[in-house]
Amino acid sequence: MAASLFEGKAHAASYQRYRLAPPPELQRLLLAYLRDKRASPVQLAVDIGCGSGQGTQVLAAHFEKVIGIDISEAQIEEAKQANSLPNVSYCVSSAEQLPFEDGSVDLITAFVAAHWFDLEIFMKEVDRVLRPDSCVAFSTYTSDVRLQYKDCSEKLTEIFSEAVERLSKYRDERVHRVLDGYKEIYASLPFKDKKRVTDIFGKLSVSVADVIGYFQTFSMYQTFLRSDPERAKALLLEMEQRFLETMGVSSNETQLELWISNVCVLGHKGP
Template sequence: MSVQLFEGKDHAAIYQKYRFPPSPDLLNIIFSYLEEKKGKPYDLAVDVGCGSGQSTWLLVPHFARVLGTDISEAQIEQAKRIPSPSHVSYCVFPAEALPVEDGSVDLLTAFAAAHWFDIQPFMRELERVLKPGGSVSLSSYTLNMKIRYGDCSEALSELFRETQAVLKKHANEKLHVLFSEYQEILDLMPFPDKKRIIFQVNETSFTVAGLMGFLQSLSMFQMFKNAQPEAAEAFLQQTQSRFLETMKVSSPETPLEITLEYICVLACKTPKEKVAT
């Protein structure tokens, strides 16, 4: 069963507000792959571990039906608060037992979620639900981020690495899949037509306060907070102060530029060859 670490309503709201949505570069990679392997028209897309629906919405213009699933009721409630077109739906289901028919899915996606799944049962479910010629994209940003601001970019990036080092002490064991850049997911993917892409993109519309919100959205911080609430809050405040001092500014709304690193495992369920009769 998938790991459940995003159950709280407050956490779901933070997640929806501060998590980075998938980048346009990532979407171009996914849809180019799908077009190459199957081609239009596209009927059903399933976004597994959809959280508050940020990634699900990006599928809406391309498919006749879009389904977002997540194991967290709080996350699905957050997703449903945003009015959706009639062909979009959300439901609470584990990644390893999806509420769709055999061979019905054109594209299955999971963004910043697959490392939480019970991977081997999920791979069996993937084989079941994909159409012949259907594709899967399992992607995430890593914590290999670079911060840019004036002449203190390297100091800020090092500060962010130090912050990660503290939070990693509170990491769930499932995060080793992410820390190893989805190598295990690539190895266990049941389809021979598969590949992994690692690339970097720039995000410009972010602030110091937004970066602190992103840190709060991480499961590592939430586990730290659950175990030591006062220490976690003090650590967050200290981190913000160190950022502002390094930048020589006073406002948490000061904008930053952030370089994100993405991992994307792509695969296609190859149609079985017709047997001559």
């Protein structure tokens, strides 16, 4: 079950602190799609697999009411504690049994989450709860992650990629849906009007400590941590030291740029 990969309180706290919100480029893509496809404003948006709420909070600026759904009680508790927006609420629920009436939702999103779901059951639920003329957006980071700092960007990216590769044996089989660019998600969506958009690059300024924190949120790192805590913690220390030596700095608060490619599946349920 996906819940077991994200249920721990410490993992949920790391998600709240280090997990990335959908980048502005992805947000603009979604809003443009909605303007093109929908004749009326979105009243109810539901963010499924919301984790600690980064994506849910982004939606709140654009839609009348937003509900974040996640199967993990620990993640939902983190989301609730961080929430200060009056039009956002959260509840614990599985993606395969959504707590909404038939034809009651205008927009369904899932940011870095849809690959964990039972796709056949989930897509039936999506079709059930969406009103006619409503939309979906399912996005994920890809494996294309780049670190930019002065003239050592290539080496920093190599260090990060090597660390990810060392975790490959702890990778859940469902992550293949991410590695294939959400093609299976696209094929599973039961609407004729749909598209898959690739190479949506987001970039942000982060510290070395933030990069290490982001790495810790990976499900495969959490599996490694449970399997061999000492080696898992040693890997983080090794990564940080290699970053600092390569950059020629001593502080893990030194800023660099993190570039991540995203892919998004968009769909419109016709009238």
